[in-house]
Each structure stands twice: as C-alpha cells, then as structure tokens.
Amino acid sequence: MDNTTALAEFLSQHGFYRHSLVRNQIGHLQLVGLLHNTPVDILVDTGAASTVxxxxxxxxxxxxxxxxxxxxGGAGGITLAIYALDGATLSLDGHPLRSDGIYAIDLTHVNEGLVTKGALSCARRARGGRSDLSPSGDRLCDDVLVLTSSKCLTRR
Known part of the structure; x- marks a missing residue:
C-alpha cells in the first residue's frame, strides 16, 4: 500500500491543501507565500508557537x-517586543493561512545566524519562481521574512 498517497487523499478529504516545500542547506523547510499580496519566503519552524x-x-x-x-522571543532566550499585524493576510497558493494571529518581531538575529551558517536560501528560486540574483548580482530575494509553526495549515 502506498501510504504517501493514502495520507494525501485522507488529508484532502478533510479539507487540507498540499503545498510545495523546499529543504534549505541545513535542512529547514521553506515555502513561498504572499503577505499583503507580496511574495515572501517562509521558514517552517516546528518549534514556533506563532506565525512571526x-x-x-x-x-x-x-x-x-x-x-x-x-x-x-525564542533563540537563545532573546526577549523582544511583540507586535500584532491586525488584518494582515498570509496566504499559500492562494489560500489564507490558518493561525491564531500573525505577529512581528525583529528577526535580525535569525537572518544573521542563517547567513553565518551559509544556509539562507530562497524558496522562490528553488521552486523555479525566479532567480535570487539580478544580472548585476544584487539580491532580488529577501532574507527569511516569516517563521511559521508547522501547526498552521491551510484548509478548504
């Protein structure tokens, strides 16, 4: 029995959507979403309590x-001010993300850590959406902008 197909069919019957994921160089899963109708790279953080x-x-x-x-906060016990994004919509493949709210914090330390490890990748490039470098060599793809809990799934 093909368990992968069976699981996909079961989840589909219960209103869940399938989304393409890309594994970055250190093994984190990333995908592309839209925040305020603008493409953003999303890092799936299985330990995250909220979408940030x-x-x-x-x-x-x-x-x-x-x-x-x-x-x-999170990493290393850093304590940061938390801001709410009231009314903001984060969507995956045209479907709004289901979560207990979207919040904002300063993710500078997260991006610096990923750059230090050489692991910052762009999910858009990996999915064939576009290159992360312009012809002049400037980055077109932003750093990781959104961390989301793996419990936040989109449903029909």
Missing part, C-alpha cells in the same frame, strides 16, 4: 503593526 514576520520588513512595506505590550 520580520518587523523591519513590515515597516519597510508599510504594513501596519500594533505593539502588544508583550515580550517574547
């Missing part, structure tokens, strides 16, 4: 954020 967007990205794109007054 890079705060500086939100500010550069004019995506409204609201200070929650709470502190949080």
């Amino acid at each position: 967007v890079d705060l500086s990205y939100c500010r550069s794109k004019g995506i409204p954020t609201r200070d929650t007054g709470k502190l949080g």
Whole structure:
C-alpha cells in the first residue's frame, strides 16, 4: 500500500491543501507565500508557537503593526517586543493561512545566524519562481521574512 498517497487523499478529504516545500542547506523547510499580496519566503519552524514576520520588513512595506505590550522571543532566550499585524493576510497558493494571529518581531538575529551558517536560501528560486540574483548580482530575494509553526495549515 502506498501510504504517501493514502495520507494525501485522507488529508484532502478533510479539507487540507498540499503545498510545495523546499529543504534549505541545513535542512529547514521553506515555502513561498504572499503577505499583503507580496511574495515572501517562509521558514517552517516546528518549534514556533506563532506565525512571526520580520518587523523591519513590515515597516519597510508599510504594513501596519500594533505593539502588544508583550515580550517574547525564542533563540537563545532573546526577549523582544511583540507586535500584532491586525488584518494582515498570509496566504499559500492562494489560500489564507490558518493561525491564531500573525505577529512581528525583529528577526535580525535569525537572518544573521542563517547567513553565518551559509544556509539562507530562497524558496522562490528553488521552486523555479525566479532567480535570487539580478544580472548585476544584487539580491532580488529577501532574507527569511516569516517563521511559521508547522501547526498552521491551510484548509478548504
């Protein structure tokens, strides 16, 4: 019996969608989504409690954020201010991501860590969407902008 096909059929019957994933150089899963109708690279973080967007990205794109007054973080016990993205939509293959909210924190330390390990890859390039380098050698693809919990799945 083909368990992969059986699982895919079972999940489809219960309203789940299939999304293409790319494994980066250190084994993290990435995919492409749309945040505020703009393509973003998403890193699937199985330990994440929430979906988190890079705060500086939100500010550069004019995506409204609201200070929650709470502190949080993750890697290395870093404590960072948490902002909510009220009304923001993150979608995968045209389907809105189901989550308990989308939040923003400063992900500078995450991107620096990935660059240091030489593991920052662009899911868009790997999926054939476009190259991450322009003819002049400038990066067209942003750093990892969104971390999402593996429990956030899109459903029909």
